[in-house]
Amino acid sequence: MTVGAPGGEVALETSRLLLRPWRVAEAVVQRELWTERDPRVPPHRRVDADGHPTVAELEDSIRTNEVWSTGLLAVERKASRDVIGYCGLVDSGREPVGEPELAFELLRRVWRQGYATEAALAVVEWARSSGYERLWATVWDWNTASRRVLAKIGFTETDRKEVDAVHGTTLFTTRRL
Numbered sequence: 001m002t003v004g005a006p007g008g009e010v011a012l013e014t015s016r017l018l019l020r021p022w023r024v025a026e027a028v029v030q031r032e033l034w035t036e037r038d039p040r041v042p043p044h045r046r047v048d049a050d051g052h053p054t055v056a057e058l059e060d061s062i063r064t065n066e067v068w069s070t071g072l073l074a075v076e077r078k079a080s081r082d083v084i085g086y087c088g089l090v091d092s093g094r095e096p097v098g099e100p101e102l103a104f105e106l107l108r109r110v111w112r113q114g115y116a117t118e119a120a121l122a123v124v125e126w127a128r129s130s131g132y133e134r135l136w137a138t139v140w141d142w143n144t145a146s147r148r149v150l151a152k153i154g155f156t157e158t159d160r161k162e163v164d165a166v167h168g169t170t171l172f173t174t175r176r177l
Helices: 024-034 053-064 115-129 142-150
Strands: 017-020 074-079 083-090 100-107 134-140 156-164 170-177
Touching: 017 115, 024 053, 074 100, 074 115, 074 170, 083 115, 100 142, 115 142, 115 156, 134 142
Parallel strands: 100 134
Antiparallel strands: 017 074, 074 083, 083 100, 134 170, 156 170
């Protein structure tokens, strides 16, 4: 794994992947992620009845450095040079101060190929080398694939849960670095 210069843009590299900042032209990938989300995901994280967010709105979020383009890095396959999702660290406000949350999401067509595990491990190693002592991750109880990824990379479920009768229970996981 290689890491970008301290204080500069983060770029992480694994044998198959490059994790780097989003480019405006890749807003179409973000839109595809929004359209593919499971119907159990809350409505504010899915495309709404009016078609929002649009590709143009997502392009604007990349241009203005919103969370999509800063904490969540584009995951690009090196061999095919295509972006397949995101992985990175965010401050969701649900974890203790100074302990960011690991987040990842990949396009359905690349599921079950080990990319999520590979990308998440790169981010965990970067977090360790940056001085973080612990990371958090939240996951829906029904999202067995993401729960498996988190377990593979050393996250353990805590007793903390947020129950939502409509969308399912959010489980909180953590990992010491």
